[in-house]
Amino acid sequence: MCGIAGFVWPGHAPLPPESTRLGWLAAMTGTLAHRGPDGEGLVLEGPAALGHRRLSIIDLAAGSQPMEDPTGRVVVTFNGEIYNYRELKARYAARGFKFRTNSDTEAILAAWLLDGPAGLDDLEGMFAFALWDKATHTLFAARDRFGKKPFYYTLQDGVLAFASELSSLRQLPFLRLQTPVSALMRFAAYEYVPTPETIYRDVYKLKPGHSLLFRDGRLTTAAYWDMPLPGPEPEASEEELCDRLRLLLAQAVKRRLVADVPLGVFLSGGIDSSTVAALTAGMVSRIKTFSIGFSEASYDESRYARLVASRFATDHHERILSADACGSLLPEIVARFDEPMADPSIVPTYLLSQVTRENVTVALGGDGPDELFYGYEYFPAFNLAAGYDRLPPFLRRRVIEPLAGLLPHSAGYINPRFVADTFLAGAAAPPWLRVQTWLSAFTAEAQAPLWRHPAPGLLAPENLFAPTRDLFEAYPAADPLARVGYAFARQYMLDYILVKVDRCSMMHSLEVRAPFLDRDVAEFICRLPSRYKLRGAKRKYLLKKAVAGLLPKEILGRGKRGFLIPVASWLRGQLRPQVDALLGEKHLREQGLFDPKEVGRLVAEHVGGAADHRKKLWTLLVLQLWLDHHKPDIIP
Known part of the structure; x- marks a missing residue:
């Protein structure tokens, strides 16, 4: 690296x-x-x-x-x-x-x-x-x-x-x-x-x-290469496909163990990193594993990492931190990024890389299956939205949507009202834009009152989100879900997940390798029909079946969580001074980019608990921190 x-x-x-x-x-x-x-x-x-x-x-x-x-x-x-x-x-x-x-x-x-x-x-x-x-x-x-x-x-x-x-x-x-x-x-x-x-x-x-x-x-x-299209139903049985997947994953891990320096594994306790740790432990004696935990019980999942480490007798290293205190690191990390990127988990990823580099120079990670094996909740939600769209309009508009408006807001990891509002917005979007609507901080409609001088034409969804539409249309799969997976891998994983891991690890001079993104593994997965990735509501179907005999049952039964970050409370607490300084009326008027009234409304509603604007405000705060540090020459 x-x-x-x-x-x-x-x-x-x-x-x-x-x-x-x-x-x-x-x-x-x-x-x-x-x-x-x-x-x-x-x-x-x-x-x-x-x-x-x-x-x-x-x-x-x-x-x-x-x-x-x-x-x-x-x-x-x-x-x-x-x-x-x-x-x-x-x-x-x-x-x-x-x-x-x-x-x-x-x-x-x-x-x-x-x-x-x-x-x-x-x-x-x-x-x-x-x-x-x-x-x-x-x-x-x-x-x-x-x-x-x-x-x-x-x-x-x-x-x-x-x-x-x-x-x-x-x-x-x-x-x-x-x-x-x-x-x-x-x-x-x-x-x-x-x-x-x-x-x-x-x-x-x-x-x-x-x-x-x-x-x-x-x-x-x-x-010179692209993700292959899904093929027809394979002739092999599911058991044979599982055997093939395990063989390819073991080969991918073995390839990534070649190094003349100490090596370890990122271990969150999820299925992906646990699979990498299990396979590595079978090839290397006393492999080192690394995880981050939080002192607040509602955000801490380090016990799952310890469970896997114990199962495979790894040399496990963990650091327990305060989730609330981690927010103070945001300005330093954002300032070091060459482009702004608003993934809140940059903070624990940065800290995990720091802990890992204290012991090894190379780490294997579990990135890839969420995109290739449809591990995100957005994949079953895409199918659910297609069914919702077929409901009678009066049932959607007169019954379901008013009921969703009665759900409460919460500053916790799951906000019922935010989830419902986001799902309904995506369900109303065309298929190519549906998932990106769920992912977006500011849709085209939400950006309209935000900017004092927006770029001409970009406030139309088909223009603002043209990169997503281009990817969706460039992958000629008959199954819309396969097109969603392609766009996820070529956009969200590329510019969000992989950038986060590369920048946070390299800030500490740590090399991170991703066995699931091995070409042989990826091509095998891509060629499978979607039902081997998403079976009903069960995500990562074939992967879970393939590693069922390898991992503890507690790990196999876990849902997708990722790093739990208290963004909503950060914005009301330790990051409030930055919010007031960089999103306050005085700064915004001097800067001339954003409408102070609209930003002020978002801040007031979030701080007062009337609405959950964590995603919007986090994105704006990250952008302002980046602009404040790099001071670019902004042009129309």
């Missing part, structure tokens, strides 16, 4: 002095030191400048980057891990490639030199890399299949610049990094800025499963 950065100067412009370019490159990599504290590398090759910050995982002695191939033709800067590099090296060596190190990085060089862009199909792992081919004056870059590793890029005035984080691009004085109001509106809708857009105009995220090629001033991107 590392940080990469660089730029390619246009051929029609004179090169700045070498010292100037090295200074720019050093500034770019300097902001990525947390991603790679073990070493720095800077290389200038003609118009190309490639920089690297290294977190040493494999071949600690000889794996420094940027790395050249033995002929000196190609140089690469690489972030991530290639899990099958040993098999690839054996195959490429048989074809005549001469290896000089034991590093997985050399597998990328060989793949390019022997097979060009087609070599991406051989690479199994998580990665973002950029290589410069001196013979063809080509920069080639790629991002892994699910986008576990970040890759930002921009092409301005003929200069291509790229980096692992936006903070690195901000070090180049010749780039224009401006934040349009449209990007802020997207953030308010999604709680992140969806790929390929970013918080800055003309700066993009490379899509997962895509490559980038820059030659002769022309930039092109292309897909």
Whole structure:
């Protein structure tokens, strides 16, 4: 796990002095030191400048980057891990490639030199890399299949610049990094800025499963992999499918145990992380596991993690914290994110990464099944909403909706009124927008009174949520639920879950690997019809059946919870000073973005208990904290 950065100067412009370019490159990599504290590398090759910050995982002695191939033709800067590099090296060596190190990085060089862009199909792992081919004056870059590793890029005035984080691009004085109001509106809708857009105009995220090629001033991107479509009903029995799934998961875990540094497992006590811990414990003696607990009983689920740790005799490490006190960490964490992201669980994820890094350098996590196996409550809710929509209109509008309005508000983890209102709003939306309506902080309708000067046209739902519609329509599955799963994986998981894990872990120089996002595992799951993922109201159907004999019954029977965070009470308590300062009338009038009256209404209703606006206010507070720290140039 590392940080990469660089730029390619246009051929029609004179090169700045070498010292100037090295200074720019050093500034770019300097902001990525947390991603790679073990070493720095800077290389200038003609118009190309490639920089690297290294977190040493494999071949600690000889794996420094940027790395050249033995002929000196190609140089690469690489972030991530290639899990099958040993098999690839054996195959490429048989074809005549001469290896000089034991590093997985050399597998990328060989793949390019022997097979060009087609070599991406051989690479199994998580990665973002950029290589410069001196013979063809080509920069080639790629991002892994699910986008576990970040890759930002921009092409301005003929200069291509790229980096692992936006903070690195901000070090180049010749780039224009401006934040349009449209990007802020997207953030308010999604709680992140969806790929390929970013918080800055003309700066993009490379899509997962895509490559980038820059030659002769022309930039092109292309897909090299996508999630396969569901197939027909499999001929194999459910028992045979369970056997196959267990075999693939064990293979995926084994691939991710290759490291020359200490390794452990994130363990929340849920089915996903417990499965990873169980499989790892069968391959490694006395595996280390890590969890976070809370002193408040209503938010603490650490007993489930301890149960799994005891079952598999792991070397378990946990830290018990006060959920209420954790809110004070929010400003620090938000300020360190290169883009705003309003997932409240960034706080415990940050703390879990901190605890884990005190003991190991690599951790395996359980990300992926909620999206691939339809583990979120939104999946059965999608089917329920389709049935609700078929009810007679008078029954919906005259009976059910008035009754829902009588439900009470609550500041707890479950707010009955908020759940009912959110479900009804999504049920009224078209299928492509239904789940995103449930996920959104601010729908198009809710944003209308929020902005003083909104971006023209974006207040129409089909424009504000166009990224979701594009994904829904791009996946030609006959089953609408499969399209929902695709959009979840390509948007929510990509820009919310994986970004959270990458940023929080790398703030502590910790590498996190995701066995469920192994290509073989993912393709097997994707090809299954939806009934193997969602059976009635039972989510993760086949996964639960496959691991039934592996995990304790208490774990198998648990519902999906995630990190429980008291956001509603935080906003009324320890975060109230930030709410008053950053969402108060004086600040909002000086800033000129939001309507103080509308924001004031949201704050007053939430603080007074008249309504639950935790999602809206949390999103606004995170955005204001980010704006206050980064102070971007905001444009219409």
